Amino acid sequence: MTSISLDSAAPATLDVDAIVIGVSPAEAGATPAAGAEGLDKALDGRLADALRALGATGKAGEVVKLPTLGAVPAPVIVAAGLGERPAAEDLRRAAGAALRTLAGSTRVAVALPAASAGEVEAVALGALLGNYAFDLYRTDGRKGPAEEIRLLAPASETAAVDRARILAASINLVRDLVNTPPSHLSPEDLAGEAERIAGETGLAIEVLDERALVEGGYGGIAGVGQGSANPPRLVRLAYTHPEASKTLALVGKGITFDSGGLSLKPSEAMDWMKSDMGGAGAVLGALEAIAKLGPKVNVVGYLAIAENMPSGTAQRPSDVLRIYGGKTVEVLNTDAEGRLVMADAIVRACEDSPDLLVDVATLTGAQLVALGTRTTGVMANDDGVREKVVAAAVRAGEASWGMPLPAELRKGLDSAVADIANISGERWGGMLVAGVFLKEFVPDGVKWAHLDIAGPSFHKGEPYGYTPKGGTGAATRTLVQIAEDLADGTL
Numbered sequence: 001m002t003s004i005s006l007d008s009a010a011p012a013t014l015d016v017d018a019i020v021i022g023v024s025p026a027e028a029g030a031t032p033a034a035g036a037e038g039l040d041k042a043l044d045g046r047l048a049d050a051l052r053a054l055g056a057t058g059k060a061g062e063v064v065k066l067p068t069l070g071a072v073p074a075p076v077i078v079a080a081g082l083g084e085r086p087a088a089e090d091l092r093r094a095a096g097a098a099l100r101t102l103a104g105s106t107r108v109a110v111a112l113p114a115a116s117a118g119e120v121e122a123v124a125l126g127a128l129l130g131n132y133a134f135d136l137y138r139t140d141g142r143k144g145p146a147e148e149i150r151l152l153a154p155a156s157e158t159a160a161v162d163r164a165r166i167l168a169a170s171i172n173l174v175r176d177l178v179n180t181p182p183s184h185l186s187p188e189d190l191a192g193e194a195e196r197i198a199g200e201t202g203l204a205i206e207v208l209d210e211r212a213l214v215e216g217g218y219g220g221i222a223g224v225g226q227g228s229a230n231p232p233r234l235v236r237l238a239y240t241h242p243e244a245s246k247t248l249a250l251v252g253k254g255i256t257f258d259s260g261g262l263s264l265k266p267s268e269a270m271d272w273m274k275s276d277m278g279g280a281g282a283v284l285g286a287l288e289a290i291a292k293l294g295p296k297v298n299v300v301g302y303l304a305i306a307e308n309m310p311s312g313t314a315q316r317p318s319d320v321l322r323i324y325g326g327k328t329v330e331v332l333n334t335d336a337e338g339r340l341v342m343a344d345a346i347v348r349a350c351e352d353s354p355d356l357l358v359d360v361a362t363l364t365g366a367q368l369v370a371l372g373t374r375t376t377g378v379m380a381n382d383d384g385v386r387e388k389v390v391a392a393a394v395r396a397g398e399a400s401w402g403m404p405l406p407a408e409l410r411k412g413l414d415s416a417v418a419d420i421a422n423i424s425g426e427r428w429g430g431m432l433v434a435g436v437f438l439k440e441f442v443p444d445g446v447k448w449a450h451l452d453i454a455g456p457s458f459h460k461g462e463p464y465g466y467t468p469k470g471g472t473g474a475a476t477r478t479l480v481q482i483a484e485d486l487a488d489g490t491l
């Protein structure tokens with residue numbers, strides 16, 4: 001575990017392995033940002049010249065390393081580009097990009113410009129997220145993350161650092177869960193992780209096993225899970241605040257592996273489907289963070305967990321399931337399994353009479369077609385709710401975009417034998433079709449938003465900013481922000 005603490009020492013005196021500074025673009029060339037003054041002095045005012053000689057421009061994403069050759073105790077300065085007029089996300093990314101280059105370090109000082117609470121939190125969060133590594137399964141001695149981060153910022157900003165520490169721990173937990181191979185994260189294992197977190201943070205928890213799911217009438221989760229040797233689970237977590245006047249319900253898709261079932265996926269991208277529990281991960285991570293942050297709101301979280309496998313006991317295309325609450329679904333494609341487990345959990349969550357219900361799911365490949373790999377699609381049964389959820393997500397630093405739920409798409413889901421089919425005869429707008437399907441299970445009067453995080457939850461490209469390859473922890477911060485917005489009346 002990496003430690004992070006505030007330090008008000010002068011950077012030029014610090015005995016650390018590296019000092020991270022900011023660099024901004026300027027007419028004269030790259031210019032060291034606030035926080036680097038002491039170092040510049042120790043280098044006889046030659047820091048800007050040295051950076052320019054190394055080709056630094058100050059562009060966002062750039063990281064340039066500079067040896068100090070004995071001028072200060074720290075042997076290396078790591079200069080991270082901030083871009084023009086850096087906002088919180090630029091600070092997070094600069095800190096993250098710098099820390100990613102410092103694997104194997106013991107002590108790192110971060111002297112990025114951070115004066116306000118928001119800036120301190122951004123730098124701390126970016127550093128802790130960029131410093132993440134998933135090395136549980138490595139025996140090759142690859143360098144691990146830095147052990148100790150010293151943040152050079154006003155000593156009064158401890159609350160900002162505490163908040164960053166809490167958020168980073170939960171986001172990195174979600175990343176670990178997503179990165180864990182499905183052989184080591186069965187539905188039972190994921191429910192066990194929820195039990196561990198609940199025990200550590202004082203959240204109330206109930207877990208329904210496969211028998212309880214069948215007896216309770218959870219036909220969606222039971223149906224999707226029946227083909228796997230690893231039986232399904234439904235987890236309910238609850239955070240309560242004595243002064244809360246509102247209740248938020250969160251529902252996450254927890255498919256620990258999505259082979260497609262009998263409607264088997266092609267093999268090229270199947271390994272990606274270990275990330276199909278990213279929604280449930282985000283709900284669990286958010287509840288962990290909420291329990292530590294203590295907002296004045298009640299939050300219930302549901303994790304709809306199953307493994308989608310083909311076998312002699314698997315559900316078949318044309319089978320009919322009965323979702324919790326009684327609605328029937330004709331399963332025409334067993335790879336559209338997420339909406340089946342989500343339907344059960346959404347109906348159950350509405351029994352808690354939430355003031356707002358937010359579900360999160362790696363639901364459709366169509367989300368990636370529509371919005372690319374990094375932007376979450378936000379749908380809702382109320383325009384105001386959708387706009388406020390998008391605003392909360394963006395404020396929390398997660399790219400999100402509002403999408404419609406066109407009423408005409410419902411017709412394509414008509415079934416010849418059941419209340420609704422799980423896939424549409426209509427080829428286009430697959431992300432919206434899935435949202436329209438889920439909407440059928442939200443009772444009138446319940447305000448609901450749906451986040452499709454198929455792309456954002458798992459990063460296949462090269463690392464950037466504070467985002468590593470693999471699990472990203474997407475939506476965790478958004479859900480925490482929504483809870484806080486509901487607590488303070490913003491939402």
Ligand code: BES
Pocket residue numbers: 258272276333335336337338362363364365366423430454455
């Ligand atoms: N888990 C997938 C969606 C997905 C695809 C997530 C790619 C992340 C990356 C989901 O269960 C699925 O298979 N959806 C199908 C639905 C289709 C059969 C209507 C899809 O999107 O192809």
Ligand code: MN
Pocket residue numbers: 258260334335336337338
């Ligand atoms: Mn699927």
Ligand code: ZN
Pocket residue numbers: 255258276335337338362363
């Ligand atoms: Zn899936």
